[in-house]
Amino acid sequence: MADHHDDDLIPSQTAGYKPGEKKTLEQYQDLDAQDESLKKWKESLGLGNSSAISPADDPRRVVVDYIALEIEGRDDVIVDLSTQHALEQAKNTPFTIKEGIEYRMKVKFRVQHEVVSGLKYLQIVKRRGITVDKTEEMIGSYGPSADAYEKKFQLEEAPSGMLARGHYVAMSRFIDDDNVTHMEWSWSFDIKKDW
Numbered sequence: 027m028a029d030h031h032d033d034d035l036i037p038s039q040t041a042g043y044k045p046g047e048k049k050t051l052e053q054y055q056d057l058d059a060q061d062e063s064l065k066k067w068k069e070s071l072g073l074g075n076s077s078a079i080s081p082a083d084d085p086r087r088v089v090v091d092y093i094a095l096e097i098e099g100r101d102d103v104i105v106d107l108s109t110q111h112a113l114e115q116a117k118n119t120p121f122t123i124k125e126g127i128e129y130r131m132k133v134k135f136r137v138q139h140e141v142v143s144g145l146k147y148l149q150i151v152k153r154r155g156i157t158v159d160k161t162e163e164m165i166g167s168y169g170p171s172a173d174a175y176e177k178k179f180q181l182e183e184a185p186s187g188m189l190a191r192g193h194y195v196a197m198s199r200f201i202d203d204d205n206v207t208h209m210e211w212s213w214s215f216d217i218k219k220d221w
Contacts, residue, residue, distance in 0.1 A: 034197075035149075035150060035199045035201075035210070037148060037162060037201055040056065045152035046150045052185075054154050060146055062088055062173045065089045080170055081138065085139070086138065086208070087138060087142055087206075087208060088136075088137055088142055088200055088202075088208035089108075089136045089137075090107045090108075090126065090133060090135045090200060091108050091134045091136070091210050092104050092105055092106050092107055092133070092134050093105050093107060093173055093198070094131070094132050094133075094134070094162060094168060095123070095130070096129060096130045096131070096178070097127060097128075097129045098128070102132075102176075103123075104115075105121070105213055110122060116211060116213040117211065117212050117213055117214070118214075119214075120193065120213075120215050120216050121215050121216075122215065122217075122218050122221060123184050123215055123216070123218070124184065124191055124217075124219075124220055124221050125184055125185065125186035125187070125191060125216050125217050125218065126183065126185075127183070127184050128181055128182070128184075129181075129183075130180070130181050130182065131178075131179040131180065131182070132177060132199060133147065133165070133177050133179075134174050134175070134176045135175055135177075136171065136173075136174045136175070136199075137168040137169060137175070138164060139170060141161060141167065141168070141170070142168055142202050142208070142218065143167045143202055143204070144164070144202050145166060145168065145202050145208070146163065146164055146201055146202070147162070147163040147179075147199075147200055148160075148161070148163075148198065148199045148200075148201060149161040149162075149175075149196055149197065149198045149199075150196065150197050151194050151195070151196045152194065152195050152197075153192060153193070153194050156164065158194070163179050163180070165177050184217060185217060190217055191198060191217050191218060191219065192216065192217060193214065193215075193216050194214060194217065196209065196212065196213050196214065196215070197210070197211075197212050198212075198213065
């Protein structure tokens with residue numbers, strides 16, 4: 027895992043917001059069955075699906091399969107994050123982004139064992155040791171499911187011009203309302219004039 031010393035990867039706090047009390051999966055399932063809005067909320071978390079099986083030999087609550095750049099007219103640029111080897115590859119194998127293109131990041135992940143509340147994606151991008159971009163994206167709250175979830179982020183535009191071209195290093199973290207870091211890794215990319 028990456029170092030935890032970077033204060034840039036701490037989520038922002040909303041004044042007055044206090045995360046709800048942590049509950050087990052069983053406690054969520056036993057919440058007031060007479061409340062229709064609560065029932066719909068529980069269904070949105072997948073709590074009605076008793077077939078969701080979490081592997082006993084994998085204690086992780088959030089398993090990130092990949093993060094990708096979705097670019098209109100091109101295949102997605104996928105950064106595999108599913109194994110420790112894939113994380114090392116992401117760190118040591120930069121990919122190319124064409125300057126000035128519009129893209130959208132997306133993440134595919136699974137939740138297992140228990141509900142994850144307020145999952146966020148944090149990212150800082152550095153060039154020559156100087157932070158040039160910081161992203162904080164709310165992913166949401168999810169219940170365990172055998173099926174993967176996919177979350178698409180806001181549309182962005184890659185920087186352009188001679189000064190923007192070059193090598194960038196990013197640090198990313200998935201963290202929840204309980205300040206549990208589910209995954210942290212570094213990766214790199216190059217902004218070039220063309221693909």
